[in-house]
Amino acid sequence: MKSPPWPKGKKLVHLDLKGAPPRLEYLLKLIELFSKLGVDGLLVEYEDMFPYDGDLKLLQATAQPPYSREEVLSMQEFAKSKGMEVIPLVQTFGHMEVSRTSGLELVLLAISATFSVGVQHHCLLFTAQCPSSVTVRAEASTHVEPERDGAVCEHPESPPNRRGEAGDGDAEVYMLGEGEESKLWLASPGRTVEQLFLSHVTKVAQAIKEAWPDMTIIMWDDMMRGMSQDTLKASGLVVLVQPMLWDYTPNLDVDTTVSLLEKYCRAGMSDLWAASSFKGSTSVHTCVPSTQRHVDNHVQWLKVAAALSAAVNLQGIAITGWQRYDHLSVLCELMHVGLPSLAACLQTLSLGEFSPEAQSKVAETLGISSVEAEAMGRTTEDESLFPGRRLAELTVELNSLLNSEDIRFFENNMYVRGWFSSYHQQRKMVSPLIAMQIQSQASAYLTALQEKVEALREEMVLLYPESTAQEWIVEHVSPVLAPLQRITEDITACVNEMVPSNILPAHNQTASFE
Structure with missing residues (x-):
């Protein structure tokens, strides 16, 4: 059954640069295509490809050169010229893996680096079993160092507000509370793991707000899903952040998702975001995405949007496209082979369903005969509307041969x-x-x-x-x-x-x- 088109709010495309970072020339071609597909903004996960300087230079990638400051600014200016907002996605808690490219250095891909916020190092301790998450000392202080180079300094204010994605840093915080400092804190009566998480994230958010009062902070929601409305409201976090609820599955549970969004709204967070997926969420080693799988995910998100009460103010949807699950995992579907899926998902949001009209529009835009990458073929020799099409064809052919x-x-x-x-x-x-x-x-x-x-x-x-x-x-x-x-x-x-x-x-x- 057809749903209403996606309501007001921005449609963001996620650029995961911690795996297969596109060369600048290709990145600009992608942004050009995104503009033609109706994208309003970019959610950029720079990670170790950011041009850190000074003490933070050790965070830079070594397997390949990071982007230069001029390249970052060029990308931003080009996106701005196409009417797109650029939002940096920053790690702050979870997914802070030891870098794939920096040997044994503990790479703190955190707000202290990319967001120009210095979190004192004694707050950021890693558990041996899980180097992706930090263990926090609840009493430790958090301070900002605006003079440090970082993504905020490199992202000039864009209308209506500057936004920062606290993002994956607050998602999937494995083994929360397992560090020795955390265990000592939790040993006191009445203290919970939920409070430990909320205390850390609230302090980080407050530090950002002190440095940049006009900054809008968005954070992944999954660590808050099991928390009660009262617990969230009492934390003080609700006045500081906008949750982004992510679900990438084709059979997304509409009722459960609506219930979660309504809970966040009642807790005091009425400005909310959704996060879907156009690639990179099938399995950790998938090479070629299934367009239908990701279209189904967006059809479910349309049902969620249609079922929300008027009190929920959807700010937009981030269409994620992971290049690898984390720094320590293999590459999954890369951008060039995911473009048919992305175009199909955007058309689904615009029309309220993945109709023959939507399929025809995608095929015409990209010059292909099928929206499924494995059978896309081609209807024209012109590659201008599908940057990287030849590589996509070769990827599909080789993947078929290998399998x-x-x-x-x-x-x-x-x-x-x-x-x-x-x-x-x-x-x-x-x-x-x-x-x-x-x-x-x-x-x-x-x-x-x-x-x-x-x-x-x-x-x-x-x-x-x-x-x-x-x-x-x-x-x-x-x-x-x-x-x-x-x-x-x-x-x-x-x-x-x-x-x-x-x-x-x-x-x-x-x-x-x-």
Whole structure:
């Protein structure tokens, strides 16, 4: 059943730069497309790609150069010229992983860095089992250092107010209360883990407000979902932040979500945000998103918006697109292959349903025949409306090849299991003819994969850093290649022991892949 279109409020697109950060030229092309798709703003998760300076320079990425200050300003100015607001997303509590790129340094990707707010270091202690979350000392002080370089200083005020996303930092705070300092504080009668969380977040929010009174602070809501209305109201946090309720599932529970938003409103937080997903929320290692899955998520969000009382003031929706789940996880769906899904989700919000009209509009805008990336094809050679389309096509083709049963389960095929088992290899009871036929097929697969991988690598480094191409290939391609390479090498070694090399056919050579 059709819902009303998304109500008033901004439609933000999330840029997750902690994985596969786009080169500036590609980033500007993406912003151009976002503008044509009706996007009102960007939710930018800079992480270690921000051009930190001074003492904070250790936070910068080392696998690839971070963006320069000029590049950050260029991106902001271009977005502004397209009528978009740029909101920095900052870690403040959870998801503060030890950096993937800074060795053993504890990278405090926190308000103290990106938001120009200095949280005293004795407040930020990590539990050994969970380096993504801090353990807090409730009595510790929080102060700001406006002179420090950070995202607030690099984000000039934009109408109507400057906004800052306390964001993922207040989400998924695993093992909250497990640190020694926290346990001591919790040992006093009447103290709860909820109070510990609220105390820390409230102090951080107050510090931001003291430094920038006009700053609007948005924070993820999930750590507050189980808290009572009275607990939230008593914390003082409700006058400082706007919660962003996130749910990325295609079967989002409408009644439960409406109930949560209404609870926040009754607690004193009537200005609220939603967060959906157009990619990066299916599984941690997914390469190609399902457009329908993410469209379904937005259809459910439309039902939520339609069911809310007039007292709830929806400020907008952030359409998230995670490049990796966190700093310590692998790359998932990258931006170039997620654009059909993003366009489809935005059309769904605009029309209230994913109708044939919406599908046709997306296909026409991007010059593709299907909104599903795995079957998108193309209707035009012009790539101007789909930046990165060639790389998207190569990603889909290679992903399909890597997941074909003939290649992925080559070790289990009839000939390998029937004529080249470990038993046969150990006793040199191998048919050279069949073994070399197996090797020939494995080599053919290796060659086909190598050609696709090289084409993908050449295209990927035009849009992303070399480190992104290297990581993607190592994570997604190498595990599939390894069994094929092993079989070709084992056959060569085994047959060479059984048959004089001078009578072996010339094709008894292993394919190589670096």
